Amino acid sequence: MFIGFGTLVNVLTVVAGASLGLLVGNRLPTRTRSLVTDCLGLVTIVIGIFACLSMNSDAVVAALGKGVGLLVVLGALLPGALLGSWLRLTEQLERGAEHLRGRFGKQGSQHFVEGLITPVLVFCVGPLTIMGSISDGLGLGSQQLLVKSVLDGFASIAFAASLGVGVLFSAAAVGIIQGGLTLAAFLLGGFLTPLQVDLLEATGGVILIGLGLRLLEIRDIRVADMLPALAIAPVLAWGVSAVLA
Numbered sequence: 001m002f003i004g005f006g007t008l009v010n011v012l013t014v015v016a017g018a019s020l021g022l023l024v025g026n027r028l029p030t031r032t033r034s035l036v037t038d039c040l041g042l043v044t045i046v047i048g049i050f051a052c053l054s055m056n057s058d059a060v061v062a063a064l065g066k067g068v069g070l071l072v073v074l075g076a077l078l079p080g081a082l083l084g085s086w087l088r089l090t091e092q093l094e095r096g097a098e099h100l101r102g103r104f105g106k107q108g109s110q111h112f113v114e115g116l117i118t119p120v121l122v123f124c125v126g127p128l129t130i131m132g133s134i135s136d137g138l139g140l141g142s143q144q145l146l147v148k149s150v151l152d153g154f155a156s157i158a159f160a161a162s163l164g165v166g167v168l169f170s171a172a173a174v175g176i177i178q179g180g181l182t183l184a185a186f187l188l189g190g191f192l193t194p195l196q197v198d199l200l201e202a203t204g205g206v207i208l209i210g211l212g213l214r215l216l217e218i219r220d221i222r223v224a225d226m227l228p229a230l231a232i233a234p235v236l237a238w239g240v241s242a243v244l245a
Contacts, residue, residue, distance in 0.1 A: 005142045006142030007175060010145055010149040011175045012171075014156045017160070019168065021167065022160045025162065028161060037215055039158070040162065043212075045216075048206065048209035048212060051204055057198040064240060065244070073233065075236050076233035081225050084227055085222070088225075090225050116170055118163065120177075123174050130200065130201070131144060133185060136182045145178070199233050202233075203229050203233040204230060
């Protein structure tokens with residue numbers, strides 16, 4: 001198969017799943033859609049917890065020692081959140097989503113913004129996204145992204161059933177993010193070490209936990225403002241490993 005095939009399949013499965021979820025969601029009462037959202041919030045927290053465990057992976061402990069991975073994650077999150085807050089990323093994303101709702105969403109469609117942003121974070125933060133895209137870009141096959149496509153397809157059904165039409169537009173973001181990683185791997189080769197990938201995943205895990213708390217309406221955490229931490233984590237991991245070497 002051609003390079004980028006995995007991302008293409010992933011986009012199509014999200015579109016198909018979201019379309020099916022919209023058909024199902026219209027037939028569900030409000031209390032059921034709310035319960036589905038609660039289930040998604042709980043599962044998102046579980047995914048985030050598993051991702052956070054990578055801060056103590058063999059690669060991280062071997063390069064940095066025990067406990068240092070947590071400090072790197074914290075060191076990425078704090079300046080990342082400050083930068084995101086300064087850039088007002090949450091407001092920027094919400095304005096963009098509101099613009100899309102005005103053009104394509106149904107009148108009075110609630111949760112459109114949440115339905116767009118939430119799946120993007122869930123679908124695009126994790127080892128399958130990063131390693132799958134890199135593997136695809138290096139010409140090593142699309143197997144990891146194909147597995148991810150199946151998972152995302154089923155998840156998009158549940159998201160669309162509870163959060164509405166915004167989930168459908170998240171497919172475009174999946175294509176852009178994964179396509180960008182695949183292109184970077186194709187042009188630059190394997191540009192992230194296992195250490196960097198693990199700490200990037202752990203940082204994303206913390207963001208996913210915050211997203212889960214938001215879905216459960218426990219606290220309205222501005223998770224979008226934390227997104228710059230995903231760019232800072234690999235750089236900080238490389239710097240700390242160089243200092244400790």
